[in-house]
Structure formats: structure tokens, C-alpha cells
Amino acid sequence: MNLVRFRWILQWVILGLFVIGSSEAAFRHVFRTSAQDGFAKRNRQLASAQKYDPNYKGQFQLDTSSITFSDGILSGILQKQVPGNMEEILFPFTISFLKDGSTRFQLDEKRRLEGNVDYDGAKIRKDRFDVAQYHDLGSRIHIDTEHPEVTTHNKKLLKVDYGNNQQFSMVLHFQPFMIEFLRDGNVEVVLNQRQLLNMEHYRPRSERSQKDESLGMWEEKFDNILDSKPRGPESLGLDISFIGYKHVYGVPEHTSSLSLKETNNSETGYTDPYRLYNVDIFEYEVDSPMSQYGAIPFMQAHKVNSDVGIFWSNAAATWIDIEKDASSTSTHWYSESGKMDVFIYLGPTALDVYEAYSGLTGRTQLPPLFSIGYHQCRWNYFSEEDVQTVDNTFNEVDMPYDAIWLDIDYTSGRRYFTWDEATFPHPQETLKKLDSNGRKMVVILDPHIKNDPNYFVSKDLLENDFTVKDSSGVDNYNAECWPGDSIWVDFFNMEGQQWWGDLYSYDRFKGSDKNLFIWNDMNEPSVFKGPETSMHRDAIHHGGWEHRDVHNIYGHECINSTYKGLIKRDHGELRPFILTRSFFAGTNTLAASWIGDTLSTWEHFRGSLATVLTNGVAGMPFSGADVAGFFGNPDPELFVRWYELGIFYPFFRAHAHIDTKRREPWLYGEPYTSMVRNLLGIRYRLLPTWYTTFRTTHMTGLPILRPQFLVHPADELGFDIDDQFYLGDSGLLVKPVLEPGVSETAVYIADDETYYDFYDFDEMKGKGKHVVPASLGRIPILLRGGNILITRERIRRASELTINDPYTLYIAVSGKTGSASGELYMDDGTSFEYEKGAYISRKFTFNDGVLDVFDTHPHPQSGVRYAESMKHLKVERIKLIGDNHQKIKIHKHGMSGVKSWDVKVNTDGVVQKPNLYLV
Known part of the structure; x- marks a missing residue:
């Protein structure tokens, strides 16, 4: 081992001893709890006041004269009530009704919006960070100016019906301020039901008090490191209730259960909230709400045949408290800085929620084929x-x-x-x-770069001034990382x-x-x-954003x-x-x-x-x-x-x-x-x-x-199952062995369909748990009846080498209908030509001894050139599972009509060389 490499390994070992030690407690002292995070403590105190004070009325009052509705947007102004403060503190808000059926609630302080604030000359922005604006989500946000309609407006409330069939409603309650979202007349999501709406208003540093200091409003130390907070307190919070929903999911990344736990109950969950603050938390705790490496402030709620969701569009440190009663879930979201920007999705299906949410934030890439290997x-x-x-x-x-x-x-x-x-x-x-x-x-x-004037990347970075700055906004942010003394690329430039x-x-x-x-x-x-283990929150990025904002x-x-x-x-x-x-x-x-x-x-x-x-x-x-x-x-x-x-x-x-x-x-x-x-x-x-x-x-x-609750949305027994799953729409149900010393395990079947063992095609049927073999090296996999599984049986050295290989169809017929279906998509696996139509899309259906093959390309002419190049692609083998036909008929549907022929099935239920080409 050379000397340089030894030095770096030694540095790693020393860091590990310093940071992680050997116990759970050593971990926790490196990362904040909510009680050690000033803004979290303040918002949690607000929740405690609401819970234990029967006279608690919240901080905000709606100016009913300010309400307007035009072109799919409802606007108004909230006035913040601060004891002992006679100043008018105004917060304009909007509720936007979007074409995809979702709604958007936005709130900000009038004074900050107008830039009427002073931070004693600090090189920082006066406004709050807006994730949607920075992300350019505006191009994906389309206001519905056609369907929303005010159907009720009286002294107590205003109601807007919206959606393509006006199946959704928004009810704005004036006093106390509260927003209900209904689907088909039923309340699904409520904002500010518990009156925990909070947005800390601007105040000059000269007005800070001893109480402010104790609550970490103006500066705060953690692990003996100072956070200067030149903008003072600016946190925001809101309670969001899911009515009739006992299960909520999402807000990664954590090592918690799939169905999220309560955060105020040590017997059924945790005593600290789920935290969203990306950190390098190697050798992390399991079953914990502590932050990990990623943060997505999206939550989905599910009940029998019904899904809703919310997206809290904020990039600052965020905590989420969860409380549950017999039938509903109440959540409390609070972030350190940024604008309040919440998207509400009313489903009714999970697909509806995912389509709208991913339509906003972006659909998952179609990756190159090799990356799935x-x-x-x-x-x-x-x-x-x-x-x-x-x-x-x-x-x-x-x-x-x-x-x-x-x-x-x-x-x-x-x-x-x-x-x-x-x-x-x-x-x-x-x-x-x-x-x-x-x-x-x-x-x-x-993204950390060795601070070395003889290193071309470092030299370029410094000469172009593309570095993150320290709290002065002038000097480079310097700290230790793998190369030693490092500087960081400012990606906000x-x-x-x-x-x-x-x-x-x-x-x-x-x-x-x-x-x-x-x-x-x-x-x-x-x-x-x-x-x-991360960057100082008061470091400055291009544009004057503090690191805490982004x-x-x-x-x-x-x-x-x-x-x-x-x-x-x-x-x-x-x-x-x-x-x-x-x-x-x-x-x-x-x-x-x-x-x-x-x-x-x-x-x-x-x-x-x-x-x-x-x-x-x-x-x-x-x-x-x-x-x-x-x-x-x-x-x-x-x-x-x-x-x-x-x-x-x-x-x-x-x-x-x-x-x-x-x-x-x-x-x-x-x-x-x-x-x-x-x-x-x-x-x-x-x-x-x-x-x-x-x-x-x-x-x-x-x-x-796909977790159980997505595949079987009416089966309540599966709503919290997170030790088995389905692979997409394939019908494959996978139950990994997660304990040592096991040779068999129980897989849960949620319906009365027939399931087939992936290895030997043995049948099992009946809702409930079934014991299956699970010897070492054999992961339990079941194929649900009614599906056609499509494989390539030849194992090449790499995935790229398989693109010309033939396919095998495993037709697992439904025990109830005797039918099955499956789909196949393929393209070149490397380029973006599929965006121009260069792909093959086929649907296979099987019913009563007839296999139909359909071209499901929506614009087949655009894929002709690619299809011609793949004319050699064929199905080389068909295996019937749960079906005893001795002969089947194949119908191949194409632009030129339907071609039909018969093929024999051998005694093993296999059709060898069915002469079925995909093009």
C-alpha cells in the first residue's frame, strides 16, 4: 500500500472513531433531535399549546373582505395575531385549482414579498426561497379556468367545486381559518384543522428578546458550532389531516416501516418526528425517523379503494409529526425557511395521485438497459x-x-x-x-473539490468564482472532505x-x-x-440564498x-x-x-x-x-x-x-x-x-x-405489509427471506386468484398465508394467475448482448377465468430515439386456447424503421401454466390485418418454436 493511500485510510478510520463510535448513542449526538433544532422546538411547542389549551385559537385571522376568485385562483389575506404587537402583519395566500385535479395552497409574508426588510447589510436574499420557481415547475402547473366554480359564499364559508366533473370541492372556513378538500361530498384532507398554521414574521434584530435567544431565533449552537441566522426566525408550519385514513406512506428517506408510525407515542412509534434533512449518516440506525441521505416531502394516504396525497414544496430542513386516532391521521409539517407551497391530490386512485404528482415533479427516467443489470x-x-x-x-x-x-x-x-x-x-x-x-x-x-492551485479543476473553479461562500458571502466555504482541504461547487449558479x-x-x-x-x-x-456532517446552514449560495434555504x-x-x-x-x-x-x-x-x-x-x-x-x-x-x-x-x-x-x-x-x-x-x-x-x-x-x-x-x-396496498387496494390486511411486494404489473409476487436459519416462509395472498410457484409451477389458492419452500438460494416467487410473464432465457455476459435474443412466454392462466394477459416494451436501450416512436410495444392475451398478439404502439408508423430493424425478433417458446389445451391458435394483429395459425402443445404444456415473430 502506498503512503498516500495509507494516509487516506487512516483519515477514514479516525473520522469513523470520532463520528460513529460503536453505539447507537454515539450516533445520536452527531445529529439533532427536534428538541435541539430551534425552529422545530418552537413549532412543537405550538402543537403542545393547541393540544392542552382548550381556548387555543391559532395565530391567523382571515380578512373576509380580501377574498377574490378569478380564473381558477382564490386569493385572500391572513392577518397574524401577535400578543403585545399592534403592527399589522399580513400574509397573502392563494388557492389554485389545477387542470390535473390537484390544488395548490401558497402563503407568504407581505413584507418579505415586497422586500421591505433589512438584514444589517448581510449578503443574503430578502425573499423566501421558492422551490417551484427555482425548479421551473411553473411550466408544469396549469390553472383550470374552466371548471372551478364558487357554489356557496356566506358569512361562514366559501365553497368551490372543481374537477372535470366537479367531483371535488374546496371549503374555506373563515373563523377559524381552515380549508377542507372533499371528493364526491366526503371530506378527505383538511388544512389547519388543529390551527397550527405558522409563519414566523420578519422582525428587526434589535427587537430580539431573551426568550428569542433561548428558542434559537437569532443564533444557535449545535455540537459547539455556531449558526448565525442573519434573517432571524422564519420557520413555517401547517397541520394536514387525512380524514378516514389510518395509513400514510412516503417522506423518504428513513429506515422506518412502509406504513409510517406515530411520532408522539413510544409504544406504537417514535417520540421524535420524521426528519427531512439530507445527511451523511453511515452505519445508520434501523427503525428510526432520523434523517438519511435523501428528502422527498411527499406523503400518500390510503384507505379501502381510496388514495390522496400532498407535496410540501420546500427544500429546507423539515420535520413531520404524525398522530393517529381510530380512523384518521393528523400530520404536522414544519420547515426552517422558505415559502409555504402545498399541493393537494385527491385521487381517487393511487394512479391518479402518482400521475398528478409526477406530472409536477417529473416522471422517472427510462434508463439505459445496462443500468437495470x-x-x-x-x-x-x-x-x-x-x-x-x-x-x-x-x-x-x-x-x-x-x-x-x-x-x-x-x-x-x-x-x-x-x-x-x-x-x-x-x-x-x-x-x-x-x-x-x-x-x-x-x-x-x-462535488467537493481539492483546494489545490495546481489542480486544473480547483484553479478553474476559483478563477470563475463558482464556489459556495461562507457566512460572509465573500470568502470561499472551506472544509474537510476526502481530498483534505476542500471547496464546494455552487450549483445554484x-x-x-x-x-x-x-x-x-x-x-x-x-x-x-x-x-x-x-x-x-x-x-x-x-x-x-x-x-x-454537512455544510453550515449560514453558508451563502449564488443569488444570496443561505444554505438552510436550499x-x-x-x-x-x-x-x-x-x-x-x-x-x-x-x-x-x-x-x-x-x-x-x-x-x-x-x-x-x-x-x-x-x-x-x-x-x-x-x-x-x-x-x-x-x-x-x-x-x-x-x-x-x-x-x-x-x-x-x-x-x-x-x-x-x-x-x-x-x-x-x-x-x-x-x-x-x-x-x-x-x-x-x-x-x-x-x-x-x-x-x-x-x-x-x-x-x-x-x-x-x-x-x-x-x-x-x-x-x-x-x-x-x-x-x-408495488407494495400490497397498491396491488390490492381493498384488502386492509395488506395495508401495512412491507416484507413482500409485486414487480410492476408482471404478476410476480416476491417474498424475500429476511431472517436467518429459515428453510420455509409464509407468503400472504390477498385474493382468491390462483398463484403458481415460479420454479415448479405448483398451484396455491386461497386468501391468507401460505407456507412455501425457501431453502438458501431460493427466494420465494409466485406468479399470479391471469398474467403472461415474458423472459429471455439465454444468459449472456451483459444485457447489451441480449437485444437480439428470442423471448419465452409463460402464460399463467387465471383460476377464475382461464385467461391471461401481459405486455412487452422494447427499444434500443441506449438512445432517446424512443421519444420519436422508435420502439416496439406488444400486448399478449390468452383466452380459451387462443393467443392474441396486438401492436399497442399508439403511432406505429413512427416506429416502422426501428421495427424493420428488429424483424428477426421472435418468441421461441410458450409455456402454459394451469391450462391443459393440447393445441392453441395464435392471432397476430398488425397494420395489414390478422394472421392466424395453430401450434401444438406438448405434454409438458410447452410450445416449441411457435413461429411467432414480433414484427
Whole structure:
């Protein structure tokens, strides 16, 4: 080991001892509780006052004379009541009715809106940060000027009916101020039912009191680090109630259960709220509301056959309290800064909610095909020889994989966009060798930059003044990270974004090539000795925004800059692939994510599933966990079980810490090597199903992995199940083994349909739990009757090499109707040509011995050229499951009519060579 590498490993060890120690308590002292976060404490005190004071009336009173309604927008003014303050403190608000059936509630302080504030010369903005404006969401927000109509207006309330069929209603109650949202006459969501609406108003620093100081309004210390708060108190909060809903989901990223727990009850949940504040929280607690790496302020509520949701559009530190009674859920949201901007979705179905929400924040990218395959990573593959040995061994042991990853030590002294010339002298040759097998490389590039005047990236960054500033707004923000003394790219400077993106060009990132893709890590941002391992909240970004305003969106802007750079690098011809650790609403349009630095323990293994499911529900579905855990050395049983689950993570990557033993998938020896080989084979056989599912998610916003409550929305017993799931619309029900020493497990079936074992097609039927075999290496998978599963049975070295291979249809007939259906989507897997119609879309239906094949391309003429290039694609095999026909008829529907022919079914229920071409 060379001296430089030893120094960095030693630094990591010292940091680990300082930050994480060996106990849960050591963790907690690094990160704030709500009682240690001034604005959270103030808002929680407000909630306590409401709960225990029967005379509590709230802080805001509606000026009824200010109410106007025009062109789909209701406007008014609230006046804040502050004891002992005779000043008029006004807060204009709007309620906008949108064409997708959602509504939007916005509130801000009049004085701040007008810029009538003074911050003693500080180089900061006078207005509040507006996520929607910065994100340019305005282009996706369309006011409905046709359907909304005021149907009631009296001394007590105003009612607006809206929606295409006026199925929705908004009732504004004047005193006390409260907003109800109804669907078909039933109250579904209520804003300010508990009168917890809060927006801290502007006040000059000269007016601060001793009480202000004790509540952390003007400055605050945590872990002996000062936060200066030049704008004073500016938090905002609101209670949001879901009427008749006992289950709420979302607000990742946490290691909690899928159905979120109460936060004021230590017996049924937690005593601290769920927190949204992106932090580098390696070796994190499991079953905790503590912050993790990503933050999406979206919550969905579900009851029998009904879904609603809300999006709290705020990028600052946010806490969410949850309280439940016998039938409903009350939540309390509060953020440190920013405007109040809340979107309300009334469903009625989950699909309606997801379509509207993702229509606002953006649909999940359709990623390149290779990225859905298996990724091999560790910290670190230290040389080109190491990479080549791993690559060759995959071939020798007959295991597929799509990308090998390089962590920080491929660079020259942690200088990103460089290569260590001693260990990676010929990166392009390595990339070409990988490309010969259809494989890719992914390298890490973090937003902290080594502060070195002789390093071209650092020199450029400083000369162009694209750095984040400290609280002075003048000096660069300097702190410690992997390279040592570091500076950070300010992605809120649009010129800085372009500069960062241009670094990915082939002439600047020397040694890169078209099969090199990007991993942006540490982008919370992570700062080694910073408060809560992150950036000081009073650091200043371009435009005068404090870091507190934009913290949760910093990582997103990093990814946005990288995405634009990769698009430019390849002239818009190739789909980028980026992995991010930090994310916000909308990051799904740009990148995949993983859930950070897990431990190789059964506890972390179990916790990973609910986290990945929750990420999907909230709009970050291309997600996964480090297979076999990042820290530690798993025993063979945990190693194999994690691969069993890993093949069903949407993002499937093995990764490990530098101090772990090498654990490439063959190193545990037999019988474990064969087990993992078989599991990888399942992932690659199912790639057509995975890719079709990604396409569905891209078009609709639905999660890739579907929890029980989404697939069976009327089955209350499944609403809190988070240890099994369905893969998209495929009908595959997966029940991973999450405990040691197990050879069988119970899978829950929510309906009276027939289910078939994935391995031997044994039937099971009947609502309830069924015990299924679960020997090591065999993850329980059931195929629900009524579905046609589409696979490619030939396992190639990489996914790219399968694009010309034939398909197999598994027709699992319904035990009730004898019918089945399934869909297939395919395109070139690399380009954006699918946006122009260059793809193949087919639907298969089976009923009473007849297989119909339909072209479901909405504009088939636009796909003719691509379809012609794929005329060789065919179905080579059909397997009937639960059906005893000895002969079936195939109808192939196309633009020129219907072609029909008969094929024989052998005694095993198989049709060999059915002569079925897809084009």
C-alpha cells in the first residue's frame, strides 16, 4: 500500500472513531433531535399549546373582505395575531385549482414579498426561497379556468367545486381559518384543522428578546458550532389531516416501516418526528425517523379503494409529526425557511395521485438497459489489472454483469476528473476491453473539490468564482472532505452548473469514453467536520440564498448539472446513467439512488426493503441497497439471502467498504457460488419484464416495486405489509427471506386468484398465508394467475448482448377465468430515439386456447424503421401454466390485418418454436 493511500485510510478510520463510535448513542449526538433544532422546538411547542389549551385559537385571522376568485385562483389575506404587537402583519395566500385535479395552497409574508426588510447589510436574499420557481415547475402547473366554480359564499364559508366533473370541492372556513378538500361530498384532507398554521414574521434584530435567544431565533449552537441566522426566525408550519385514513406512506428517506408510525407515542412509534434533512449518516440506525441521505416531502394516504396525497414544496430542513386516532391521521409539517407551497391530490386512485404528482415533479427516467443489470463495486478496485482480473473472472465463472465501478482511489490524490497514472495509466484501453463484452464502467465524482492551485479543476473553479461562500458571502466555504482541504461547487449558479457539466466532456475528462458513466456521491453535501456532517446552514449560495434555504435540493442540482453535462458530452444521442446518494423530488428524472452505507447485518438487510419500497412510493423508484451490506463481512447465509433480495432491487449493485474482505460473488465458494450464479440468472432472464416495468413507471409515475396496498387496494390486511411486494404489473409476487436459519416462509395472498410457484409451477389458492419452500438460494416467487410473464432465457455476459435474443412466454392462466394477459416494451436501450416512436410495444392475451398478439404502439408508423430493424425478433417458446389445451391458435394483429395459425402443445404444456415473430 502506498503512503498516500495509507494516509487516506487512516483519515477514514479516525473520522469513523470520532463520528460513529460503536453505539447507537454515539450516533445520536452527531445529529439533532427536534428538541435541539430551534425552529422545530418552537413549532412543537405550538402543537403542545393547541393540544392542552382548550381556548387555543391559532395565530391567523382571515380578512373576509380580501377574498377574490378569478380564473381558477382564490386569493385572500391572513392577518397574524401577535400578543403585545399592534403592527399589522399580513400574509397573502392563494388557492389554485389545477387542470390535473390537484390544488395548490401558497402563503407568504407581505413584507418579505415586497422586500421591505433589512438584514444589517448581510449578503443574503430578502425573499423566501421558492422551490417551484427555482425548479421551473411553473411550466408544469396549469390553472383550470374552466371548471372551478364558487357554489356557496356566506358569512361562514366559501365553497368551490372543481374537477372535470366537479367531483371535488374546496371549503374555506373563515373563523377559524381552515380549508377542507372533499371528493364526491366526503371530506378527505383538511388544512389547519388543529390551527397550527405558522409563519414566523420578519422582525428587526434589535427587537430580539431573551426568550428569542433561548428558542434559537437569532443564533444557535449545535455540537459547539455556531449558526448565525442573519434573517432571524422564519420557520413555517401547517397541520394536514387525512380524514378516514389510518395509513400514510412516503417522506423518504428513513429506515422506518412502509406504513409510517406515530411520532408522539413510544409504544406504537417514535417520540421524535420524521426528519427531512439530507445527511451523511453511515452505519445508520434501523427503525428510526432520523434523517438519511435523501428528502422527498411527499406523503400518500390510503384507505379501502381510496388514495390522496400532498407535496410540501420546500427544500429546507423539515420535520413531520404524525398522530393517529381510530380512523384518521393528523400530520404536522414544519420547515426552517422558505415559502409555504402545498399541493393537494385527491385521487381517487393511487394512479391518479402518482400521475398528478409526477406530472409536477417529473416522471422517472427510462434508463439505459445496462443500468437495470447487475453492477459490481467496492471501495476500491485499485488498478487496471484489478479491474481486468475481476472482469475476466466473471466470464470464467459464467456470471453476467453490466458495469464495474471505481471508488475514490482511481483518481490522483482524490482530484476528481483525473486518473492515478501509476494504477490507471491507460483508462481508455480498459474501457475498450470492457466494451468488447458489452460492459460499462462507472466512476465516482463528488462535488467537493481539492483546494489545490495546481489542480486544473480547483484553479478553474476559483478563477470563475463558482464556489459556495461562507457566512460572509465573500470568502470561499472551506472544509474537510476526502481530498483534505476542500471547496464546494455552487450549483445554484447557472454558469457554475454549465462549467461542472462541461468537465464531463471527453477533452476535459481525459481517458473517458462513451461507456463511462457517473456516480455523484457525498452530495448531501457531506462535510467531515461540519454540523451534522454537512455544510453550515449560514453558508451563502449564488443569488444570496443561505444554505438552510436550499439544503435538501443541493444534491439534486449537482445531479442536474451532471445530467446536462453527459447529454452535451454525447450530443444528446445517449441516455445518461448517474447514481446519486442525495435526492429530492424530481431527482428520479435524472438518476438512480441507493440507500447509503448499510451494515452487513440482518437488521440492516431487513430494513433495506421498506426503505426501497418507500422511496418508490414517494417518486424515487430506481433505488437499491448495497448488496451484502457496505460495512462488515457477512456470513455465507446473509451473503446469499442479500443477493436473493438484491435481484429484485430496481437498482442492483454489490458494494463494500475498503476494510471488508473481498467478496466478489464467487469468493464464498460452493455451494454459494452456484446459488448466486442462479440468482443472477433470474435477474437477467427477467430483464424484458424489468424494462417493460420501467417504461410503465416512466409513463405513469407508478412505483416499480408495488407494495400490497397498491396491488390490492381493498384488502386492509395488506395495508401495512412491507416484507413482500409485486414487480410492476408482471404478476410476480416476491417474498424475500429476511431472517436467518429459515428453510420455509409464509407468503400472504390477498385474493382468491390462483398463484403458481415460479420454479415448479405448483398451484396455491386461497386468501391468507401460505407456507412455501425457501431453502438458501431460493427466494420465494409466485406468479399470479391471469398474467403472461415474458423472459429471455439465454444468459449472456451483459444485457447489451441480449437485444437480439428470442423471448419465452409463460402464460399463467387465471383460476377464475382461464385467461391471461401481459405486455412487452422494447427499444434500443441506449438512445432517446424512443421519444420519436422508435420502439416496439406488444400486448399478449390468452383466452380459451387462443393467443392474441396486438401492436399497442399508439403511432406505429413512427416506429416502422426501428421495427424493420428488429424483424428477426421472435418468441421461441410458450409455456402454459394451469391450462391443459393440447393445441392453441395464435392471432397476430398488425397494420395489414390478422394472421392466424395453430401450434401444438406438448405434454409438458410447452410450445416449441411457435413461429411467432414480433414484427
